[in-house]
Amino acid sequence: MLFLFFFLIALAAASYGVVWLADQPGSLTLEFAGQHIETSIPVAIGGLLLLIAAIILVWAIIVALVRLPKRMAGGSRERRKAKGLDVLSQGLVAVGAGDLARAKKAAQLAQKLLPEEPLTQLLVAQSAQLSGDNNTAAKAFHKMTLKPETKLLGLRGLHVEAKRREDADAAHHFAAKAQDIAPLPWAGSAVLQHLAASGEWDKAREALEKSVTAKAIDLPEAQKLRAVIETAMAVQREREQPHDALHLARQALKRRPNFVPAAVTAARVLIRHGDQKQAMKLIETVFAASPHPDLVEVYLDALPGEANSQRVAGVERLARLAWSAPAARHALAEAALAARDFAKAREALAPLVAEGEHPTAHTCLLMAEIEDAENGPSGPVREWLARGSRAPRDPVWIADGVVSRHWLPLSPVTGRLDAFEWKTPPHSVHHLTEEGRPNIPIAFRSRPDRPAIEAAAQS
Template structure:
């Protein structure tokens, strides 16, 4: 209402100004004198202004007539569309102006204005491949997803705009949370434009979420070939996907193919602990213990990890503690000063009942880095050396509230997971889990019974019914039979594997 009143007021002001101007011109004396071919014309001020206006109109008309004449000559020369283009030129100009204004309105977030300009441009241009896209974008800005979806579907009919339509529908389905349909649309968009970065990333993300590791590896290979992914990053991520593909193949019963895939993944990325573990176990199943040990030693030199030690023990599961300690020497000498090597050496010495050597292996870790595992091993050492029950319980009490040490932690959201997975359970990040300590490491252990295997062997009761540390029976060292001591050593090995 206010805008209408303003427009009326402006119109009245302009009319009044023009009327006032003409009245002044009529009252002015003098005029314009023209002389041509012996003839002289005298025009008053008002007549002079009218003459100038008529002159401009005449020039404009001459230009139009000349343009029409040129178009007619082109038509005679064989250009059948010359005359139609001449008459459509003005419509095209208005149409492209409306299209440009609509694009600017869309960029400014004015969805309703952009929709209006798109409709105007369509009336003048009759170019749906241009105006439909602007209409869809304007509809999305206005929150009219139904209208946008209809326009995107219309774009599918034209080969030139099919990719735009598929991509628009894909983004809509992603926003709605319909990942199944979005995955199918992403595959179609990828088939139309395999070099499109956004489509590649979207398809890769959806495939990893669905566990389509074979398809994801194909997209990853394409990104590397196009130079959008560094070779070392591709090598690591491809190894992760190969590992998951191997697990899927193994779940289907094709163990041979799974073993080969796991070995390939481990060779491609020796610092990928789960791949090395799976590949080493495949070598063990194929009765190739030396190959398994070589693979594990190579991974240990890169990053010592409890899972590597556990599989290294599986190479010879029936060996006695002394032989195991000797065989593990080749592994431990690779990174002798690493904390994991020191803890593993201490646990092996406990299993061999060499408690002073276990204490020496721990060194100053009790003071410098007292994690739950370090303190639990210290409790086992004290127990093996015949310390009082109060001393052992004191170490266990400290272990229950001590930091957990390195764990699988997401580098993106800091979420802690018990086992490694290619995709973070919390944020969905791909290959973001790393074996390290975090600020959340100070959380207490879930149950005191987890410490019991280090002292009295594995408890017979179920975990939910296990007794707490304060209720645990501490066996006297003088009366402990050999079998019990062996159980204690085996419990230590089990604790090491669990960590």
């Protein structure tokens, strides 16, 4: 609307100027090369304007002719680029769909149409990975590292390829180079896992702090990993540097309250240096919130070498802190069985074997042991062993399908930190300890007077 307004004003001004010029008297005389030309002022101005318009038109035609080849070449490049981008799109879709033939064809065509396009190398690498051609994939990723805009992507690809061929040093090298360029979560995690797998816990903690500073990891997750690393450091220094180990374990407990591995490590250090009362107090505090068999094992070490009846009283005091937990009742039953207090052992397990309940394998094996100790080999012993073979499994330390007798800071399969969880294993897992034996409770395994029951449990 505003443009139309100004256009009308300009048109009116031009019309007024033409009328004014036509009304002016006078003439224009031109003598050139023996020629005498005389005309009015309006006609002379009109002729001048026509001459200027003709010159502009001729100049435009000349410029257009000069630029025509370049424009034709540019149009060809644009069409080539458009076709190349379309091929790239189709190729990446084919890679995602797992269509190897289309992906390879698209990669070859993209290399012809767009050899300098960063996505071309990505398509070549991914199609090579899809076909299992790791050498071609690595070469494509290496080319990507030569350009600043694709260097991180190339390093990520080289890291993946190194892990695929199980070259830990090369994988760490590429991850560290990427981490130096930018604090990426994948690079920080890879560097951290490599240092942890190498047992370089101090450097692992430094790497974690760098990721936290760069905000490549959220704080809750960082606190968990700090606790895991500090617990691993405490275990490493437990014998040679007990004071440092105790400090690290307590620090881990502050970061991750009721973290059983940290509590167990701290308690072991305290017991080794004669502070049993402090160790028992620590275990009782953690056991009330996280009843765990590992805590019971250390608690038994902290109890003074008294009579079995007194040890039963100590274990009962601990068990009462989490009386509804199976681990608490199992602990009391085992202590009572060792003291040959069969009534108390049965009483501890009674809620777990009551009608309508589904006792676990550990509970069934304990009941079989109680029957055998009290009445000798009999039908009830065989019945409990049979029930145990079909019973639900007890929780274990498990990570990536691997069961460990003790907690470990990282998975032996993937190297992932904080991978071990205390939970019921799936049916597909091989329920074995490091020694290749069934992961039944230590207290049950270690009794030499029950070879027949143990053999039956293993079978």
